Amino acid sequence: AAKWTYSGADGEQHWPKHFPYCGGTFQSPIHITSDLLRFDPTLGPVTLHNYNLPPTEQLTLGNNGHSVQISLPSRMHISSLPHRYSAAQLHFHWGSASRPMGSEHTVNHKQFAGEMHVVHFNSEKYPNMSVAVDKSDGLAVLGVLIEIGEFSPAFDQFLKFINGIKYKGQKVQVPGFNVQDLLPRLDEYYRYDGSLTTPPCYPSVLWTLFRNTVTISRSQFVSLATALFSSHAQDSTPVPLNTNFRKPQEVDSRLVLVSFKE
Numbered sequence: 149a150a151k152w153t154y155s156g157a158d159g160e161q162h163w164p165k166h167f168p169y170c171g172g173t174f175q176s177p178i179h180i181t182s183d184l185l186r187f188d189p190t191l192g193p194v195t196l197h198n199y200n201l202p203p204t205e206q207l208t209l210g211n212n213g214h215s216v217q218i219s220l221p222s223r224m225h226i227s228s229l230p231h232r233y234s235a236a237q238l239h240f241h242w243g244s245a246s247r248p249m250g251s252e253h254t255v256n257h258k259q260f261a262g263e264m265h266v267v268h269f270n271s272e273k274y275p276n277m278s279v280a281v282d283k284s285d286g287l288a289v290l291g292v293l294i295e296i297g298e299f300s301p302a303f304d305q306f307l308k309f310i311n312g313i314k315y316k317g318q319k320v321q322v323p324g325f326n327v328q329d330l331l332p333r334l335d336e337y338y339r340y341d342g343s344l345t346t347p348p349c350y351p352s353v354l355w356t357l358f359r360n361t362v363t364i365s366r367s368q369f370v371s372l373a374t375a376l377f378s379s380h381a382q383d384s385t386p387v388p389l390n391t392n393f394r395k396p397q398e399v400d401s402r403l404v405l406v407s408f409k410e
């Protein structure tokens with residue numbers, strides 16, 4: 149597959165050349181602004197199952213060259229959507245130590261320090277992520293806006309292993325933990341139809357972006373923003389992995405449903 153990056157000759161302006169959907173409609177992220185919001189009283193709290201993973205369960209923490217990801221067991225799932233959506237992986241987007249603004253979505257044009265995405269696929273209709281990834285009802289992603297503030301013990305459950313995956317392709321096993329501890333309150337969120345924010349940018353994602361943020365400490369943020377490289381360990385020129393966020397895309401005629409009243 150064609151390589152892509154967040155800057156330079158293979159940066160996001162060039163993605164559509166090899167990944168046509170990246171130049172299409174229903175793209176993510178977006179600027180979430182008040183004029184787009186419509187309260188929807190049918191939007192109840194997000195309902196999660198099996199998010200509390202026992203420490204005996206080993207999770208794979210990996211550097212895939214674009215982000216740090218944790219692979220998740222498919223018994224973790226969301227039951228409050230039109231279909232059952234099973235977890236596949238979670239990953240992060242961030243800025244850099246010098247410019248700690250790296251969220252993909254913005255709210256009233258405020259960009260946050262980072263953003264976490266928990267990627268799920270419609271396990272009622274499709275056998276796995278690969279089949280679901282390009283279907284209009286294939287994916288559901290939970291988005292969490294991250295701010296710098298209080299230390300997060302939950303994030304440290306995997307951040308403390310990050311120096312074991314400095315280079316692209318490196319993986320380590322980490323003990324299971326309660327993934328729900330990485331999330332804010334589940335009853336207030338934005339909901340809209342969008343896409344993957346990386347190539348191939350399929351418009352296959354039902355987005356749920358939580359209204360409330362979570363915090364990590366500045367030193368936790370700095371270790372996330374400075375520990376990783378998008379290059380392989382043996383590459384002569386190490387390429388730092390940071391600023392891995394796509395800029396907001398055209399909203400067109402889309403509305404953003406909200407589960408809460410201002």
Ligand SMILES: NS(=O)(=O)c1c(F)c(F)c(S(=O)(=O)CCO)c(N[C@H]2CCCc3ccccc32)c1F
Pocket residue numbers: 212214215217236237239265267277278281289343344345346347
């Ligand atoms: N922001 S985003 O759109 O949620 C988003 C990312 F930003 C992101 F970097 C990734 S990646 O880490 O896999 C790196 C390159 O795709 C994903 N992976 C998804 C979609 C691609 C296929 C696949 C297969 C198995 C598990 C997850 C995924 C991603 F969905």
Ligand SMILES: [Zn+2]
Pocket residue numbers: 239240241264265345
């Ligand atoms: Zn993402």
